[in-house]
Amino acid sequence: MxxxxxxxxxxxxxxxxxxxxxxxxxxxxxxxxxxxxxxxxxxxxxxxxxxxxxxxxxxxxxxxxxTQSTKKVKDVEKIIVCKHTPNQTEEELHILVDHGVTVRDVRVEHPVYGDVRASIMVSNRQEVKIFIEQIQQAQAPYLLNLDESGIHLHAISAPRAEQLHDAEEALKKAGFLIE
The missing domain is CATH 1.10.10.10 (Winged helix-like DNA-binding domain superfamily/Winged helix DNA-binding domain)
Structure with a gap:
C-alpha cells in the first residue's frame, strides 16, 4: 500500500x-x-x-x-458584563445557550496586559460540556479569575434580538448580569 x-x-x-x-x-x-x-x-x-x-x-x-459568515441574515451581537464565581461558569453558559445564544468570547481587564480576550464559541450544552471538561482537564483557571472581582465580559450573538434580551433577563434573575 x-x-x-x-x-x-x-x-x-x-x-x-x-x-x-x-x-x-x-x-x-x-x-x-x-x-x-x-x-x-x-x-x-x-x-x-x-x-x-x-x-x-x-x-x-x-x-x-x-468566521466570515456566508449566511444572508447576520446575527445580532452584543457585549454583556457578568460577575460570578468560577463554579458558576457552567450555569452561566447554560443560561445563554438555552436561549439560542452563541457565547463568542470572554474578556477581562488585566492590570498589566489590559484587555485580555479568549474565544469560547459555544452554542449548545454539548459544546459547553466540552469547554468545561477541557478547562478541568488542563487544570486551567477561568479568565474571570484574572480580575479579583470576577467581573468579565462576553461577546454574544443570536439570530434575533429577543433571544439576547431573554438571555439577559435570565442572567439578571440568576444574579450574574451587571447593568
Missing amino acids: RKKAKVAGEQRRDLILQTLKEANHPVTGAVLGDLTKVSRQVIVSDINLLKAKNEPIMATNQGYLY
Whole structure:
C-alpha cells in the first residue's frame, strides 16, 4: 500500500481555507493535518500565514473556524458584563445557550496586559460540556479569575434580538448580569 503524498504549500493552504469555509463547525488541526498529510505544527504555521493574509480564521478550543459568515441574515451581537464565581461558569453558559445564544468570547481587564480576550464559541450544552471538561482537564483557571472581582465580559450573538434580551433577563434573575 502506497502512502499518500503530502499536499504542498499554497495548494495546501487553499485546501485548508476551502475546508474551513465549507465546514459548519470548527475543524481541528489534526483533521486538517490528516487531510493534507502534514503535521499539526505545519497546519498551525499555515493558519498563521492565512491570518496574515487577513483571512478571518479563529482558533477555538474545538478547532479552527472560518468566521466570515456566508449566511444572508447576520446575527445580532452584543457585549454583556457578568460577575460570578468560577463554579458558576457552567450555569452561566447554560443560561445563554438555552436561549439560542452563541457565547463568542470572554474578556477581562488585566492590570498589566489590559484587555485580555479568549474565544469560547459555544452554542449548545454539548459544546459547553466540552469547554468545561477541557478547562478541568488542563487544570486551567477561568479568565474571570484574572480580575479579583470576577467581573468579565462576553461577546454574544443570536439570530434575533429577543433571544439576547431573554438571555439577559435570565442572567439578571440568576444574579450574574451587571447593568
